């Protein structure tokens with residue numbers, strides 16, 4: 001529905017780029033559209049009402065002509081070339097940055113753990129299969145054609161492939177330029193919140209059987225090496241207990257230190273520089289002037305004689 005009489009007005013000029021106000025006849029949303037686009041759309045035989053962009057897309061995407069042209073495009077040499085290029089770009093990316101693949105697979109796994117989403121997907125897949133019984137066959141053919149990673153064919157499951165990737169990765173990290181570029185990219189992704197909710201890095205938990213008979217759960221190989229060192233040196237500690245409240249800006253936060261070392265009368269935190277936030281630890285110190293926290297970076301652990 002036209003909301004201004006601009007189009008029919010004789011006193012005001014309507015130009016090529018004049019924006020006209022509409023109300024969508026499908027969803028009721030108000031929208032503005034350039035005059036020249038409106039003219040173009042009106043020539044379309046499917047334009048029987050006034051559609052906002054998303055309602056128009058829905059309308060067009062469901063027409064026979066669109067489906068046919070999509071199919072034609074999909075099978076065209078141009079589209080094939082585009083797909084090929086995109087796929088090889090992705091492959092190169094994965095070889096260059098194996099972490100990308102890992103983090104993607106983590107995200108997918110996480111999504112899969114979402115029961116509601118899983119049900120929704122399975123429902124829509126079922127519906128699609130009911131609508132078109134040839135889907136299964138077509139999917140199978142196209143998967144075979146593309147040599148997809150399914151079932152036992154999953155290359156990463158094969159030790160050899162895994163080794164290859166790991167070697168390629170090691171080689172690549174010998175190049176300081178690549179290392180720097182990679183680190184920059186990951187840092188940026190980190191800052192952009194790409195890894196929010198995904199535990200990257202020190203995510204693996206290990207159990208350590210202490211000579212005192214207790215079993216301690218520690219996170220990551222550095223903590224594991226450190227706890228072993230504490231044990232070997234007869235240093236008593238508490239592990240993953242306690243909470244230090246602090247203020248960061250005007251926010252109340254809690255810090256959960258890794259260890260309390262009795263002899264040192266101090267908390268100790270094994271940290272990779274990458275995950276270390278000076279701002280955070282400054283805030284902790286400021287809020288708790290009498291509390292001692294020793295941050296142990298890799299070089300500190302090595303100095304102590306921890307076997308990393």
Ligand SMILES: [Zn+2]
Pocket residue numbers: 024025026027028029051052053054055056
């Ligand atoms: Zn609409």
